[in-house]
Amino acid sequence: MSDQLNSDGRLLAAEFALGVLSGERLRRARERFDHDIPFRHEVERWQEDLSGLTNEYEAVEPSPSVWAGIEQEIFGSSQTAPNAGLWHSLRFWRTTAMATSLAAVVAAAALVVPRLPGHLQTNPAAPSLIASLHARGEAPFLIAQFQPAQKQLIVRISDGGRGVDETRVPELWIIPGDAVPRSLGVLARSPENKLKLENSALDLFVNGATLAISLEPEGGSPTGAPTGPVIASGKLSPL
């Protein structure tokens, strides 16, 4: 690529990356950076080479007003909390690295819960059950409470549940003793989700059943089984 540049171009790229240019020569270099791909790549190569020197810059904590100003300018208002919560950390988003494999979750589910016999009538005196969902090794960030009398599952996100990666949606699954995940639906992006449960689903909510969240395309899994990484899971237990 950079052999498309003559020696003048290579030198200009180096000077631009170094930061010594000013006036007309700087203007020319900037323009060239925007439109001339080989030139840009040469500049980037120099920036990478010189970047070892950036270690000498000291770190200085900015005032809180800087972030507030950034939010105001980009989003028009303050939307994100000042303190890093789970939603702000890379770990939540590095889904492939930290996602529990579905197989592992299913295997764990099968160990705990005996295989379900046929159809069970829902016992109106069935206990409320609760599960804390968390990523492997991380603190819980979702709490799910099964309320049999109301035939609903309430899911609360402990860090506020603001908008997430727009291209994927979190889908909730229950994995009972037969190890087949059943979808409980896509979670809305709010701090609390109240999921109404079909009668047939109520039987699945037993002590030890696993709940899991996977990231799916918009609209939920196209196949009826989890297709994306499982980012959190937990087991139901009595309140």
Add this chain to the structure above:
Amino acid sequence: MQKPDEIGELIAQTSLGNRYAFRGLYERTSAKLLGVCLRILSDRSEAEEVLQEVYVKVWRRAGTFSASRARGITWLAAIARNQAIDRLRQRRPAAEPDDILEDISDDAPSPEALAVRSDQNRMMAACLNELKHQHADVVRRTYLAGWSYQDAADAFDVPINTIKTWIRRSLIALRECMSR
């Protein structure tokens, strides 16, 4: 093997519009980038103004970051340097920098002080060592402070054509050394 580039991943997530990754990116990198702006501009409130401009640019340009061509922190530092240097040029077109260096041969740091994070950077440190000692220092100080040729000429108290020659020859020698 290259260490995983967490900051690069955060930039990639930011390019998808992920505000939370963007916030995480800010938390991890803003102190370093403020350090860059402060070194170049010296003035705290101006440095923070520029820091804000930097992150707005990062948000808007995250899609142009390519993990195969740069590490995240390098990309960010380049944006911060360019933004701060821009502001510096506006403020003082013909610069009179604070530190006039009379004897530049003694107070340069040892080569070991140039911390290295990769083979590439190790090569740069080694190649800088190959330059005449005072020229390595010229390149290093000029880079860190964001000096223009005129600023550097003033700082080292030499004519501008001399500094241009020193720096251009150094850049050519560095490139030749690193291509070996």
